[in-house]
Amino acid sequence: MKRVYPAEEFCVACRLCEVYCATEHSQSRDVIRAFKEEQPPPTKRIFLQQEGAASLAINCRHCDEPRCVWACVAGALTKDPVTGVVNYQPEKCIGCWTCLVACPYGVIVRDPNRPKIAKCDLCPGRDVPVCVAVCPNRALVLS
Numbered sequence: 001m002k003r004v005y006p007a008e009e010f011c012v013a014c015r016l017c018e019v020y021c022a023t024e025h026s027q028s029r030d031v032i033r034a035f036k037e038e039q040p041p042p043t044k045r046i047f048l049q050q051e052g053a054a055s056l057a058i059n060c061r062h063c064d065e066p067r068c069v070w071a072c073v074a075g076a077l078t079k080d081p082v083t084g085v086v087n088y089q090p091e092k093c094i095g096c097w098t099c100l101v102a103c104p105y106g107v108i109v110r111d112p113n114r115p116k117i118a119k120c121d122l123c124p125g126r127d128v129p130v131c132v133a134v135c136p137n138r139a140l141v142l143s
Contacts, residue, residue, distance in 0.1 A: 001084025002142050004046075004122070004129055006056040011048075011139035013055035017131035018044045021059075024123055024130040040113040045120045046131050047107065057131065057140060060107050060120035062086045068119075071102035076117075090116050 019031065026034035026042035034042050046059040062079075066086050069077045076092035077099055079085070095115040100108050111118040123129040132140045 001062065002122075003062055004059055004120070004132055005141050005143060006058060007139045007141055008054060008056040010137040011055045011057065012137055013048055013050050014136065015048050016134050016136065017046050017057045017140060018048060020130045020134045021046045021120075024126075025118075043109075043111050043113060043118045045107075045118050047109075058105060058107055059131065060086060061105055062120075062122070067102040067104060068099035068108055071098040073098060085122055086119070088117065088119055088121065090114075093117060 019035075022042040022044040023029060023031045023034045025045065027038055028034055046057050048055060048057050062085050064084070066077070066079055069079050069086060073096060074092050074094045076089050076094075078087050078089070080087055093116045095117075097110065097117070099117060100110065108117050108119045110116075120129075123131075126133075128142055132142045
């Protein structure tokens with residue numbers, strides 16, 4: 001199973017991963033339209049953590065034993081046994097937020113646009129998630 005890992009030593013806190021993640025999950029998939037025209041604005045699924053000079057981007061780890069899946073009372077989160085991806089089905093989500101509490105990385109968040117969650121989906125339909133593809137310093141690695 002491939003996952004996105006941060007390489008802290010290369011991150012310069014440019015936040016391009018956040019911008020393009022939100023753009024990828026927007027209606028238009030256009031970076032200008034997504035932030036200037038779309039209402040509500042798109043939701044990012046990767047988050048930059050910064051402490052002084054140190055920074056790194058974090059997203060869903062698609063854990064081997066995902067606590068969020070176990071905590072999801074509605075069955076909206078499932079782990080694909082073949083790919084290992086933790087999938088989210090928003091139509092099943094009841095907005096109880098138990099997955100937010102259960103996630104040890106704090107990368108599942110409330111979607112500010114609806115009473116549901118948002119989490120990394122590894123950009124289905126792409127060979128490489130957009131955050132990895134746009135990182136100018138290769139601070140995000142798919143492996």
